[in-house]
Amino acid sequence: MNTFRLFAGLKLRLIAGNLRGAVERKVGFVFTLIAAAFVAGIGFLSMSAIRFAEPDLAADLGVVVFSALVVGWAVIPLLSFGVDDTLDPSRLSLFPLRTREMAIGLFAASATGAWPLATLIALLGGVVGLSRGLAGALVGIAAVLLVFALCLVVSRLITTALSSALRSRRGRDALAVAAIGIVLLFQLPNVIVNRGVGDPTALLHGAAGVLRWTPPGLAATSISTGNPLWLVPVAAAIVLIGWLWIKALARALVTPDSSSQAASVRGSTGLLDRLMPDGPLSAVVYKELRYIRRDPRFRVGWLVSLVVVGVLAFSQSGGDSTAGPGLVIWLTCLGAVMIGAQQQFGNMFGADGRALWMNAVVYATDRDLRTDLRGRHLAATTIAVPLIAVLAVAAGMFTGATSGILPAMLLGWGLLGVAFGSGALTSVLVPYTIPDRLNAFTGAAPGQGGQAFLGSMGAMMATGVVGLPIIVPVVLGIGWMGVVALPYGVAIALLGEHLAAKIARMRMPEILDAVTKAA
Amino acid sequence: MTVDAVRTHGLAKRFGRQVAVAGVDLTVPAGSFAGLVGPNGAGKTTTLSMITGLLRPDGGGAEVAGFNVWRDPVEVKARIGVLPEGLRLFERLSGRELLIYNGRLRGLPRAEVAGRAEELLRVMDLTEAADKLVVDYSTGMRKKIGLAAALLHNPSVLFLDEPFEGVDPVSANTLTEVLRRFTASGSTVIFSSHVMDLVERLCDWVSVMAGGHIVAQGPLDEVRAGRSLNQAFLDLVGGGSRDSGDEGLSWLGAQR
Numbered sequence: 001m002n003t004f005r006l007f008a009g010l011k012l013r014l015i016a017g018n019l020r021g022a023v024e025r026k027v028g029f030v031f032t033l034i035a036a037a038f039v040a041g042i043g044f045l046s047m048s049a050i051r052f053a054e055p056d057l058a059a060d061l062g063v064v065v066f067s068a069l070v071v072g073w074a075v076i077p078l079l080s081f082g083v084d085d086t087l088d089p090s091r092l093s094l095f096p097l098r099t100r101e102m103a104i105g106l107f108a109a110s111a112t113g114a115w116p117l118a119t120l121i122a123l124l125g126g127v128v129g130l131s132r133g134l135a136g137a138l139v140g141i142a143a144v145l146l147v148f149a150l151c152l153v154v155s156r157l158i159t160t161a162l163s164s165a166l167r168s169r170r171g172r173d174a175l176a177v178a179a180i181g182i183v184l185l186f187q188l189p190n191v192i193v194n195r196g197v198g199d200p201t202a203l204l205h206g207a208a209g210v211l212r213w214t215p216p217g218l219a220a221t222s223i224s225t226g227n228p229l230w231l232v233p234v235a236a237a238i239v240l241i242g243w244l245w246i247k248a249l250a251r252a253l254v255t256p257d258s259s260s261q262a263a264s265v266r267g268s269t270g271l272l273d274r275l276m277p278d279g280p281l282s283a284v285v286y287k288e289l290r291y292i293r294r295d296p297r298f299r300v301g302w303l304v305s306l307v308v309v310g311v312l313a314f315s316q317s318g319g320d321s322t323a324g325p326g327l328v329i330w331l332t333c334l335g336a337v338m339i340g341a342q343q344q345f346g347n348m349f350g351a352d353g354r355a356l357w358m359n360a361v362v363y364a365t366d367r368d369l370r371t372d373l374r375g376r377h378l379a380a381t382t383i384a385v386p387l388i389a390v391l392a393v394a395a396g397m398f399t400g401a402t403s404g405i406l407p408a409m410l411l412g413w414g415l416l417g418v419a420f421g422s423g424a425l426t427s428v429l430v431p432y433t434i435p436d437r438l439n440a441f442t443g444a445a446p447g448q449g450g451q452a453f454l455g456s457m458g459a460m461m462a463t464g465v466v467g468l469p470i471i472v473p474v475v476l477g478i479g480w481m482g483v484v485a486l487p488y489g490v491a492i493a494l495l496g497e498h499l500a501a502k503i504a505r506m507r508m509p510e511i512l513d514a515v516t517k518a519a
Numbered sequence: 520m521t522v523d524a525v526r527t528h529g530l531a532k533r534f535g536r537q538v539a540v541a542g543v544d545l546t547v548p549a550g551s552f553a554g555l556v557g558p559n560g561a562g563k564t565t566t567l568s569m570i571t572g573l574l575r576p577d578g579g580g581a582e583v584a585g586f587n588v589w590r591d592p593v594e595v596k597a598r599i600g601v602l603p604e605g606l607r608l609f610e611r612l613s614g615r616e617l618l619i620y621n622g623r624l625r626g627l628p629r630a631e632v633a634g635r636a637e638e639l640l641r642v643m644d645l646t647e648a649a650d651k652l653v654v655d656y657s658t659g660m661r662k663k664i665g666l667a668a669a670l671l672h673n674p675s676v677l678f679l680d681e682p683f684e685g686v687d688p689v690s691a692n693t694l695t696e697v698l699r700r701f702t703a704s705g706s707t708v709i710f711s712s713h714v715m716d717l718v719e720r721l722c723d724w725v726s727v728m729a730g731g732h733i734v735a736q737g738p739l740d741e742v743r744a745g746r747s748l749n750q751a752f753l754d755l756v757g758g759g760s761r762d763s764g765d766e767g768l769s770w771l772g773a774q775r
Contacts, residue, residue: 283624365593
């Protein structure tokens with residue numbers, strides 16, 4: 001019990017420590033509290049509101065929501081690993097604690113905090129919503145406590161079992177990319193409902209039919225039926241998972257950190273590099289292409305823009321036979337803008353971050369910096385241009401409006417150039433630090449959210465406004481104007497590079513400072 | 520009279536209310552192996568950042584080989600090599616790719632860069648790790664690849680911020696060998712450190728910083744004036760007479 005109190009106190013102190021930090025941290029902390037209170041309130045109310053649904057539907061909803069909560073607890077801590085120190089057992093491995101004490105302590109730390117409390121309150125809403133009578137309510141409270149414990153042990157088991165992988169560079173890289181999959185997973189219900197695939201009630205019923213036999217499903221069932229027997233397997237599952245967790249913990253505490261063992265990379269020179277004339281420009285292109293392939297932040301950027309376009313295309317093109325060339329143009333332009341709006345183009349020096357000094361001690365003239373910006377754009381172009389072409393052709397084939405393909409492609413390329421030009425300017429005017437450790441919740445270092453917002457909004461707005469002269473004619477159906485779009489885009493990109501290079505040379509120390517803030 | 524490798528006058532920088540560097544007049548003659556020593560927070564890193572053009576000073580000026588750092592960046596940047604403390608390298612390149620990128624960025628032809636990179640990797644004992652990503656390098660390997668990158672274009676003045684921190688004795692020995700050979704050819708090395716033994720062993724010129732000022736500077740023998748450099752340093756920065764903790768910490772080492 002002592003250990004329990006000690007660790008709960010430790011966690012509270014860690015949380016309270018946020019209040020002593022800089023203003024941004026305080027704001028972040030208050031925001032977290034508000035968000036947690038909001039989730040707790042909404043969760044409790046909406047779970048209680050299940051009471052007004054038909055009993056069958058209510059039972060199904062309870063099963064699905066309880067299962068979703070457990071899945072959330074399994075997945076979300078993975079994304080914040082490294083942010084929350086209490087998740088990593090290796091931080092505690094040097095303290096003279098027995099595994100049992102450690103397990104109790106970590107469990108206590110998990111149970112303490114705003115989000116666990118919010119979960120508990122939301123779960124208690126389930127008692128109000130599902131239980132029938134006093135006996136049912138008592139069973140319900142027991143069930144809720146069990147599901148809460150289940151959430152904690154499941155999340156502990158997963159983070160502990162994966163902790164050594166999560167500490168390694170490769171593990172984190174893989175996770176960063178996998179995080180998109182997880183975000184997408186949460187979007188899945190949305191897409192399904194939008195597309196009108198089947199009847200939502202039937203889908204819910206089907207899902208509940210399967211999930212009913214999982215531990216959280218059983219717990220929900222026991223509340224709605226008022227039968228405590230269903231809780232026996234739930235408790236058994238908690239004991240089993242808890243046992244596995246303690247085993248994993250014991251192993252994690254004595255397993256050495258393997259994160260420094262590394263594999264070699266292929267040292268190929270690359271086709272583009274061999275084709276281009278030797279010099280700084282091809283050096284930048286070479287570096288940039290390697291970064292796109294190897295840095296998870298770059299991979300995530302490209303993947304996100306593809307996924308967003310894919311999801312939009314999927315949800316907008318469904319079953320609409322009247323879609324003409326307009327839709328093809330719309331989708332292609334959207335793709336081009338999504339590619340051009342990536343963080344790495346609107347904050348080009350931020351992408352270098354703490355390595356920027358290596359360039360800064362070399363670049364002495366406007367020309368040097370222009371070469372740098374152009375190299376980055378060229379590298380991205382070799383990927384983006386074919387991609388936009390494929391997008392235009394695919395959209396054209398899909399909708400059958402093949403006449404829209406060529407104007408769409410040309411306009412898409414032109415807009416990409418406009419986006420590059422605007423991005424180059426925001427890169428030098430509002431640079432900000434992109435954290436090394438990618439996490440799913442923020443794209444900027446603490447305190448620079450404003451710059452990040454300003455930068456991306458600025459780039460988007462500028463792209464829209466500067467792009468108007470080429471967008472409007474093509475949208476109005478003057479397809480041949482697409483021919484003008486490409487040179488227009490290239491001109492804007494060159495102009496952007498030119499101005500950005502001038503500003504960057506004068507502001508380099510300030511840019512360097514802005515992109516190397518402690519994250 | 521030859522031009523000094525580095526000369527600053529009244530170099531100053533403040534961060535908010537805190538004055539980091541309060542008018543530094545640093546002089547380093549060409550061809551010297553110079554140590555910039557001082558306690559933590561003395562302003563060493565800030566001074567080096569301003570001289571290498573990475574940080575804009577609030578006042579004063581800096582010259583490298585007679586060229587003003589802020590007015591003549593082309594001349595200055597071609598002549599200097601830099602290894603800042605704790606700053607990152609391009610982590611997602613392999614060691615070899617990093618060197619080649621750096622050389623080509625400076626306009627050296629590809630074949631020439633590849634040759635130099637190969638030699639540097641061999642001297643630094645990094646040949647085996649040459650194709651691993653820098654992100655996976657240890658501290659010592661980082662310092663070595665960083666130094667290799669700083670040397671690749673054959674600079675005439677080399678700035679190193681804490682180059683030996685976190686480096687094992689074998690790697691440190693490699694680093695000093697390379698640096699000795701580099702200064703023997705007439706080039707200048709300026710490095711910051713608070714390891715006095717090392718400075719005493721390597722340097723022929725010492726500048727001592729404390730509280731944002733240069734408190735002593737000159738040839739090594741002149742600065743230490745018969746004492747060990749460590750003692751001279753403690754005398755200069757005023758840490759020598761401080762009681763050694765006799766009053767507090769009485770429990771430390773007591774019978775358990």
